[in-house]
Every structure is written in structure tokens, then in C-alpha cells.
Amino acid sequence: MFFKFVIRRVLFSIPTIVGIVTLAFLLGKLIPGDPAVAALGLDLDGASTVSQEELERVRTELGLDRPVIVQYMSWFGDALQGDLGRSSVNRESVTALILRAFPNTMFLLLTTISTAALIGISLGVFSALHRGKSADLVARLVTIVGVSTPPFWLALVLILVFAFNLNLFPMNGSVAEHGWTALVLPTASIALQPAALIARMSRSSMLEVLSQDMIRTAAAKGLGRWTIILRHGLPNALSPVITVIGFQFANLMGGAVAIEVLFGMPGLGSLLINAIFENDLKVIQGVVVIVGITFALTNLAVDLLYSVIDPRIKL
């Protein structure tokens, strides 16, 4: 039963992924400038410095002289086989570049979303349990500040205080260089906003569940306060919270770009920014594909998680 459900959901995400790959292809067609010029590592002004024959040669080499539909089919076929082309800057395989960067970004994102979920849910439940009291007020104030703080600005402040002044954490660099301490400041910078949003959703969802009849039933059985909250309350409050977590995780991929650059961490964000600066179209397309697929898989994971939690969601 559950297995069938999983298969169905996986099949449903295939059209999404096809769409992502297609969009990445169209992106290449819509981007201003001549890809052949870009492939030679020249900017737009440099186009006049190469001979027409040279450009033609590169176009043929890149297959740009073929009809668009043929180019699309070949891009699609290559992508299916994991071949996303080569970087025009250093001729490295895009897939290899991405495979090197992807785990770094994922590690950062997973650390961030787990931290945000843990803090957010705890804060939200705490707030709900103290509804209307000063503890709730303080917690809600914290979430409002959290939602309104731009991650980029927060990152600068954290660097200034904890790296520059207090020297507690490295100012920048990768986990490979500094170990887990390298993760603390980047994680803190991008975890605050999702944590605050998760907290707000947890609070309202928990409040709604706590007012339901089943909570009274649980109390009438003689169960203790925490058993009621954790076994009967929280699981029932979780569905909308998981939606927010999934959405925030997807959102974080955008946030990670700036943070990776800011903290000098190797990852998809740094890779993308460099590719944009260097007009490295293939790498940009590759990152778009991989980020898109991660998005689709996140949605899939959220859907599967719903059905794990709630037996009413099946088929």
C-alpha cells in the first residue's frame, strides 16, 4: 500500500523534472549574447576580435548550427545520462563540478533546516502552551524580529561580532578547512528566518489542535500533560509545519547562494555566482537543473512525510 503510494508520487515528479531540464535549455536560448563567443571565453565586446570562421567552427563544435529541436533532444539525452556539458572556462565536466559542490551545499542546508525546525517547533509549542502570557509575548516578538531580519545583514553582523571581534568562529572558509565551526555562522545567518516562520506556524497549528475534542479525550483518560502534548497534540499539529519546513528548505537554496559567497564556502552558490560572472552558460544551466531537481525531490519528500504521519493521506 505505502510502497504503491511512493511509486505513484515518484512517477508524478517525472514531468516536473522534464520541465526543469527543458527550462534550463530554454534559458540557454534566451540569454543575451552569442554562446559561441561566450564559449571562447570572451565577453560581448570581444566578439569583434575573433574571425567569422573561428566563430563558425565553435558553433559547429557546440552543435549550435543544428535546428533548435535537435539541439534540445541532444541536450535532453545527454542530461538523462548525467552529461551536462563542459565549462567554457576550464573545460571541466559540469557534472563533476556540480558533484563536487553539491554535498557542501546540502550539508549546509540540512544543518540549517534541522536547526531551524528544532528551534522553530520548540519555540512554537512553548508559545502555544503559554498562550497570552508574557512568555508567549516574548516568543512571538522574537519570531517577528526573526522573520524581519535579512539573512545577508545578519551574516555581516555575526561575522563582525563573533568572528572579527570575539574571534570565536572562522570568518570564512569551508568545513574541510575549519571543521564544523565553519558552519556555525552561515547556519545561524540563514536559519533565523525559517526558524521564525516555523515557530509561527507551529504555534498556531498547536493552538488549534489543543482546542480539539481529542485533546480533552486524552485528558479524560488520565494521561499526563506532556503525554497529551507530545503524543496527541504535536503529531496532529505537524502537517502544516512540515509544509512550511519543505517550502523553507527550497527557499534556503536561494539564500545559500549569497551566504556561500559571503563566507567563501565552496558550494552550488559559489559555483553559480562565478559562472554568472564568467558567462559560463553550461555551468549556469547545470546548476539550474540540479537546484530544480532538488526542489522537486523536496516536494516529494514532504508528500511522503505527510503520509507517514497521517494515515488518512493515502493513494
Added chain:
Amino acid sequence: MEMNKPILQLQGLRTEFKTGSGWVTAVDDLSYSVNPGETLGIVGESGCGKSVSSLCVLRLLPEPPGRISGGEIWYGGEDLTKVAETRIRDIRGNEIAMVFQEPMTTLNPLMTIGTQLCEPIMKHQGLSRKDAMQRAHELLQLVRIPDAKHWLKGYPHEMSGGMRQRVVIAMALACSPKVLIADEPTTALDVTIQAQILALLKELQDRLGMAVIMVTHDLGVIAEVADRVVVMYAGSKVEEATVEDLFARPRHPYTHGLFRAIPDIDSITSSEGAPTRLEEIPGMVPALDAMPSGCPFSTRCPFVIERCLAERPILEEKAPGHFAACFRELS
């Protein structure tokens, strides 16, 4: 335990709710008692305080906005309004259990029926999960759920309303309570299922010898199951009698009105064949924060006299065992 010594006794219970305009009284000076093996019916329209007062017995009233502001609830030698939180938890679902109105929402949708049934058994009787499951299986059979073994692993959403209410009853009976409080247990069910559930409750009561407090707005249910009846209006008890006495001769104008409001199959149409209007009690229950100074029913009472407006009638014994809070003698 002696049959005529009350197992549960409310004395002068007073409950208040906080509203925008301050505290309003939802239950005012309510006293009743129930003997072992007896069924006490509590009847009244919505908002009369019957549910609120029954929630107070197990201290399940949400606080805030509610609070018990006076009175005592005696169970054994203990005043339940004063015992420690841990003690009331030991009593809940163990010695005194409750069945609620909405079978659709009283069960946890994410937990199997078996697990939900096991919770009170494991908590109060200290059984292992395996033994508790065995007991849960017996309970489902007791409330006549067909294919009980299968349903232990089932979820509430897979069941019909009637089946769910049976599960809720099974859950309440899990630890063989001495008192069962049933708050409108059949209101959300259709009539045939209603009859089945009432018959089941009655049978289980006879078998287990527990006292039942049946809270309902339905005089039909009262006639079916109750031994003694308390009639509540606007937070107070206005009449109390055995079910026979009450139905034979209601002594409070409100009870009188309730009986007249029951449609009669023979008089649905008049002699000319034209439909007749159902009788109703004119007016509305006064808002809790706008109670008249005299008798709370005076604004709607067809028998009202000067004295009713100035003075609040207290409960008096109009006939042996038959109490009513009214200055008038209804004939």
C-alpha cells in the same frame, strides 16, 4: 459499597467564565448526587451549564477562560475540586470516565484504535502493551465491534460514527470505572444507532454496576435510561425528581414547557387537516451576564407573578423526593 450512599456528590458548584465584560456565572449553586448503579439524567437546553458542570467533575474545564469558583465535588472522601493534579489524573479514565458528544472528533486520527484503547489501561493498570492489547480486544468485543482483532489496527477515519462512539465507550469502560459521565453520547448519531448505543450503555451499566450521569437535551433519552432527573435552566437546577414523577407531573414551568414542546404524532395536523404549529417556550434564555434579578425563568414563564420578578425561588420539596424552584404550584 452501599446502594444508597452517593458515590458522587456535587455541592453548591459554581463555575464562571471570563468574558470581555468580566466574569459571568455559567453554573450557579448546583448540587446533585448519584448513587452506585444509578443513572442520573441531567437535562436542559444548550448553554444551561449541564456540560460545563459535568466537565468540572474531572476538572476538564478549560482554565482559562473557565474556573470553578465555589462548591465541592465529593467522591469517596475527597473533594475533587481540591485534590492534587496527580490524584485527579489517577481518577480520570480509571474511577470516573467520560464519553463525549462528537465521535468524529473525540478520537485521535493519527493513532490506531488499539493504541488509543491501550493508553488508559497501560497508565492505570500498569499492564504491558501486549496485555493491554488483549484487554483492548476484549473491550471492542464488549461494545460489539465486529471483527475486533482487525479494528485494533484500524484508524478512526475508517469507522462509521456509531462504531467510533462504541470505541469511545469502550475506552471509557477500559478500567471499569465506578462513575461514567456521558455528555450527549448519542446526539451526533442517527436515531437507530442512538437506540443501539443507549441499549448498550444500559446493558454495560447493569453488567458492571457503575453509576451513570447522562447529560442530554433530549427528553426521549432521559425517558429511556434515567432513574432520576435533574432539570437545569440558565446554570441552575430548577427541578429534580425520579423519572416517573417528572414525566407524570412536572412541577417547574420550564420542565412543563419542555414537555409541551415535544411534537405529538397525533396532533401534527389539526382536525381540519391543516398542520398545527409546534409549541415552543417563548423568548430566549437570558444571556449569562444579563440574568434577571428574580427567577431566571421569569422572562419566559407563562405563570409569572410579581414575586418572581423580585425574588429568586429556592428549591423546595413539592412532593416526597420531588424538588422544584418555583413559587407557584403547577397543577
